[in-house]
Amino acid sequence: MTTVHTPADWPVTEEEARAVQDALRTRVVLDEPGPPPGTGHVTGVDVAYDDERDLVAAAAVVLDAARLDVVAEATAVGRISFPYVPGLLAFREIPTVLAALDALPCAPGLVVCDGYGLAHPRRFGLASHLGVLTGLPTIGVAKNPFTFTHDEPDTPRGSTAPLLAGREEVGRALRTRDGVKPVFVSVGHRTGLDNACAHTLALTPAYRLPETTRRADALCRRALTEAAAG
DNA sequence: GCGACAG
DNA sequence: ATCTTGTCGC
Numbered sequence: 001m002t003t004v005h006t007p008a009d010w011p012v013t014e015e016e017a018r019a020v021q022d023a024l025r026t027r028v029v030l031d032e033p034g035p036p037p038g039t040g041h042v043t044g045v046d047v048a049y050d051d052e053r054d055l056v057a058a059a060a061v062v063l064d065a066a067r068l069d070v071v072a073e074a075t076a077v078g079r080i081s082f083p084y085v086p087g088l089l090a091f092r093e094i095p096t097v098l099a100a101l102d103a104l105p106c107a108p109g110l111v112v113c114d115g116y117g118l119a120h121p122r123r124f125g126l127a128s129h130l131g132v133l134t135g136l137p138t139i140g141v142a143k144n145p146f147t148f149t150h151d152e153p154d155t156p157r158g159s160t161a162p163l164l165a166g167r168e169e170v171g172r173a174l175r176t177r178d179g180v181k182p183v184f185v186s187v188g189h190r191t192g193l194d195n196a197c198a199h200t201l202a203l204t205p206a207y208r209l210p211e212t213t214r215r216a217d218a219l220c221r222r223a224l225t226e227a228a229a230g
Numbered sequence: 231g232c233g234a235c236a237g
Numbered sequence: 238a239t240c241t242t243g244t245c246g247c
Contacts, residue, residue, distance in 0.1 A: 051238085146235065
């Protein structure tokens, strides 16, 4: 497990953070299909917080995309770098997530984030931000529709409905289990929406949330508990 | 102006 | 995100 320190030039105010998003958003690549599902590595990242102790723990878990078993994992802990502000989640999560990714012994392949990419007030959510900073293909799989609207997808797993910001499709509501609340998929960086949904389905053979997310969630919670204790 | 709002 | 046990159901 590695320890991180927030960069000296990290934004302090919401205005500064929004300015960073506006500067980096031009670097998002949307015209690549991304890696094909079921091949190579797929990596889940997630973060857990202890606001009382000013602690944050991140985990990165690399899965074999075909077998969905764990190939490698890494964690990082640090101090909280930004408060939670809707639309600015990346500034709270990214320093620690980057450290966890850096600590991996192998290439991550596609990175699956807990949250949004393109589906964002300025079209630059966590997954897009992480993609631009690392150059890696990324997607976002969120548990809630945020500020966006959507029709109910049909009952069977695999059904989708556009996730809309007004009339613009910024992602997709994707049902990963028959009759269960959908997840909300959006493109991060260097990956197409169809492919992002295909990956999400490949990662959900048994549960609503991707195996990547489930593994990373369990690991970062464990890391946070250990950091708070020792 | 007020409320809602990824994690 | 986080506070939190059991419980109903496939």
